[in-house]
Amino acid sequence: MVAGVGSRLPSRCVTNDDLARTLDTSDEWIRARTGIARRYVADAGTDTSDLAAGAAERALASARLSPAGVDTVIVATTTPDRPCPATAPTVAAKLGLGPVAAFDVSAVCSGFLYALATASGLIASGAAEHVVVIGAETFSRILDPADRSTSVIFGDGAGAVVLRAGTPDEPGALGPLLLGSDGTGVDLITVPAGGPGRPDAAGADTGSAGRYFTMQGKKVFWLAVQRMGECAATVLGRAGWRVEDVDWLVSHQANHRITARLADEIGIPPERSVSNIAEVGNTAAASIPLALDHAHARRLFRPGDRLLLTAFGGGLTWGAAALTWPAIDPV
Missing domain, CATH: 3.40.47.10 (Thiolase/Chalcone synthase)
Structure with missing residues (x-):
């Protein structure tokens, strides 16, 4: 927990x-x-x-x-x-x-x-x-x-x-988790050069910009909404939660259009979708825990609130988790 x-x-x-x-x-x-x-x-x-x-x-x-x-x-x-x-x-x-x-x-x-x-x-x-x-x-x-x-x-x-460690009925309990991946989409979100197979950032196949992060935004948009929506629905089913049981959706802060579309796809009202992207941008792996802490500091969460977490990233990878919020004070 x-x-x-x-x-x-x-x-x-x-x-x-x-x-x-x-x-x-x-x-x-x-x-x-x-x-x-x-x-x-x-x-x-x-x-x-x-x-x-x-x-x-x-x-x-x-x-x-x-x-x-x-x-x-x-x-x-x-x-x-x-x-x-x-x-x-x-x-x-x-x-x-x-x-x-x-x-x-x-x-x-x-x-x-x-x-x-x-x-x-x-x-x-x-x-x-x-x-x-x-x-x-x-x-x-x-x-x-x-x-x-x-x-x-x-x-x-x-x-x-x-x-x-904790018990399922305690505030803070982590519920079902689901993870997934699709390596056929490896080039949609990537840094092309720098690994042992492509160590030269200026190699002929990558160009001088090969050391930089690249993303095919339009394709990623629809895949992100689809995959996060699907795994979120599965996690809700495994947790025995209905959509209306979810107090807060905390999704990866990719951009506001993705988070808004995802909330709509799942059926969660915009006011119950946590967002801090305006203040910090997309912080990749730090995105969800940053959003959790910032929402906690604003006292949005109450002990026992049901949170649905979901993310999508390079790999391609995705995941979702159910969480009840603990009784902790902001630092």
Whole structure:
């Protein structure tokens, strides 16, 4: 069950007007197409692990759990500090956790749900007692600054939850989870170069921009709505919830058109769909935990509220989960 929640954003805020100074765009154009007004960008001295550790510290404070009580750290990220090793051991070290289990999960914007499912399984098996699950990104570092289609959308940040064992009737209980993937769509959301198979960012097959993130937006839009809607419906059925039983939809904050269309497809009124994309942009794996913490800070959730979480990302990957909100105070 969820016992604590926290988040961390970089200090530098970049508004749409800031971007319009170097791109052929405007505040009106960006808002109309994405719903985004601002995003946060990490400076050169801030790593993904710094944001992850900051979010984890706040989640631990929210759970009233000392670092000594943590036995596992899972970091969902597309932008690790370095290709090797994983970022999670660095986060554990920054938190002063000692020799705990620590590893990364890579499923792009679905990464937090994949990490949540992994943590739940570890706890259910008895392999872990308290797991810190973090979604953290410095996505700005893999964006082409001249590409209007991506550079206006994404931001940096981190969100985290603390998971512990519990009972199904407790506020904070994590219900059914569903994950999926389709590798035939690998090129729809990708960074083409940089892996062992394509190490040269300026290779003939990728061009000089091969090191940058690319996305086929129109195809992704419809696939995201379809896949998130389907897996959300399945999770509702497994949880025994009707659509009207859901207090809040917390979906990946891709852009406002996707979240609005998804809520409509599921049948959830717009006022019960959590949104913070205007303030932080699309933060990939950090998106859902950031939205949870920001909504919690605004006291939108009450203990026992039924939340439906769902995400879609590169891979292609997707997932959904049912969650009842815990009785925790904002930090």
